[in-house]
Amino acid sequence: MFKWFKDKIAKNGTEETPSVEENKSEEIIEGEKEDVVENIEESISEDVELRENDLEEIEEEVETTTTEEDLKDDFDKVKVESVEEVVEEKEDKAEEKVSLFQRLKQGLSKTRHEMGVKINTVLGAYVKIDDEMLEDLEDILISADIGMKTTMQLIDNLRDTIIEEKINDPSLVKDLLKKEVKKLMNEDLPTEISEEKPTVILVVGVNGVGKTTTIGKLSNKLKMKDKKVIIAAGDTFRAAAIDQLKTWGDRAGVDVISHKEGADPAAVIFDGISAAKSRNCDILICDTAGRLHNKVNLMQELEKINRIIDREYSEANRETLLVLDATTGQNAMNQAKTFMEVTELSGIVLTKLDGTAKGGVVIALQSELQIPIKLVGVGEGIDDLQEFNMDSFIDAIFD
Ligand SMILES: Nc1nc2c(ncn2[C@@H]2O[C@H](COP(=O)(O)OP(=O)(O)OP(=O)(O)O)[C@@H](O)[C@H]2O)c(=O)[nH]1
Ligand SMILES: [Mg+2]
Structure with missing residues (x-):
């Protein structure tokens, strides 16, 4: 198109035009100029139109191909990433399971x-x-x-x-x-501890079995699951018991509600409930005294605590965990029978399995009493509390 214009200019510029015709052809030249301009305009608009079409075509092509491929690429990338994430997560869980099992096996x-x-x-x-x-x-x-x-x-x-x-x-x-x-x-017994908000876990058992230690370990475990936990120091028998619980609370990063030594345990639980409500906690764990003189005392104290919880926190899920020391073997069975007479139990925590050859008591407890073992203690460390898994346990003691 520009070639035509150049040819025209070249032609006009080189041709020898007869001078006689000069005057008479002014009009013709003027006409030719207009023709030239018209032609230029026409070809420019043609060119613009062509380029616009090209551009549209290119845009269309880019849009369709790029979008699809990009989407596919993005999708594949997301797919690969999420598959990798799932695999990683599964590997982590498997590793955790293996290490938990190794610890259980070592403890047992x-x-x-x-x-x-x-x-x-x-x-x-x-x-x-x-x-x-x-x-x-x-x-x-x-x-x-x-x-x-x-x-x-x-x-x-x-x-x-x-x-x-x-x-x-x-x-x-x-x-x-x-x-x-x-x-x-009996595999059908519920082995999981209620963690649904709000839950109250009452921890009972005779002295020295590992109640306070278990509460510390359990608080830590729940906290790691992003649960907001609070502890009530319901064992007011000794000042040392309250301090011991506070030390565990600090370790787990959980607040402890306490009164002075000799205070009414039910009053501590009452304050614990108020704090759990006002601080919007998921789980309240209550320690209790193991040093009660006789069964009647024990029954009266637990009844009072249960009444307070029923009255003040009726909406809460309830767990009453009996802590038993595995090193006491069949004696643990007798303690369980006594506690079953004074309060309802939702589960058993068997501690100190690491220090005994009498771990078989787990089988006796769950079979004879039909109360699920929910947690087992396999050491004194904060991580040495495991959710009870029947298959792992059986494998760990038989293989
Ligand atoms: N090896 C081992 N020791 C444990 C385990 N659980 C608790 N203990 C130890 O048992 C001892 C008694 O634990 P506590 O938690 O104080 O027991 P408690 O039931 O609160 O006792 P009282 O408050 O006196 O009624 C402590 O020295 C703990 O370290 C466990 O699973 N393995
Ligand atoms: Mg204690």
């Missing part, structure tokens, strides 16, 4: 030596299953504090299964025994 090593290792030795010594072998198993279970009643029931059930399924190989017996233990312990 004494019980495992008393049970799992001895059971392996007995089963390895027999070529076929007979009554003598079952008697040897019975002795091992009793010495690991599973208790006479639960042991007899386990061995009877095991014998029935062996006969029913016509099993001869002693190496299969351990897995059968694990299955029988699980059945007897």
Whole structure:
């Protein structure tokens, strides 16, 4: 188009125009100029139109291809990122599970030596299953504090299964025994502690079993789950008990509501409830005294505390956890029976499993009392409290 214009100019500029025609052609030249201008305008507008079309086409192309690809890329990126995140999260959880299990296994090593290792030795010594072998198993279970009643029931059930399924190989017996233990312990019992807002957890048990320590560990555990926790120092028996709880509260970063030594425990719980409400807490944990002279005293005190909670915090979910010291073996069973007579229990915390070979008492407690073990203490550290998992526990003591 510009070439045409250049040609025209060149033509006009180089042609020798006859001078005679000069005057007469002024009009013609003027006309030609107009033609030239018209042509230039036409071609410019054509060119603009063409470029506009090109631009539209390019824009359209860019829009469609880029948007789709970009979207796809973005989507893929998000997909990859979220898959990676999920994988990472799963790996973290698996690692956490493994380390929890290792800690549990380590904590239960004494019980495992008393049970799992001895059971392996007995089963390895027999070529076929007979009554003598079952008697040897019975002795091992009793010495690991599973208790006479639960042991007899386990061995009877095991014998029935062996006969029913016509099993001869002693190496299969351990897995059968694990299955029988699980059945007897009743997998359907609710093992989780209520964490729904608002919840009151009353912690009871005789002195020295680990109530205060458990409260400290549990507060920390709940706090790590972003729960707002508050503690009421309901054991007013000794000033040291209140100080001990405050130390745990500091460690876990949780406030402790307390009165002076000798104050009415129910009044402390009352203040604890008010604080839990006004500070918008999720969970209130109440310590109680274990040093009560007799069953009547214990019953009266727990009744009073329960009345206060019912009256002042009726909307709260309730947990009453009985703390038992695993090192006391069958004595823990007797304590549980006493507490069941004075108050309703929603779960058991079994402490000091790390220091005993009597971990089998877990099986007896849950089977005979049908109260779920909810937490187990496997050491004195703040992280040494675990949610009870029946499968992990059984694996940790039998394998
Ligand atoms: N090894 C071990 N020691 C524990 C565990 N739980 C608690 N203890 C220890 O047991 C002792 C008693 O614990 P406390 O928490 O004071 O017991 P308590 O029931 O509050 O006792 P009172 O306040 O006297 O009624 C402390 O030395 C704790 O460190 C555990 O799981 N393993
Ligand atoms: Mg205490």
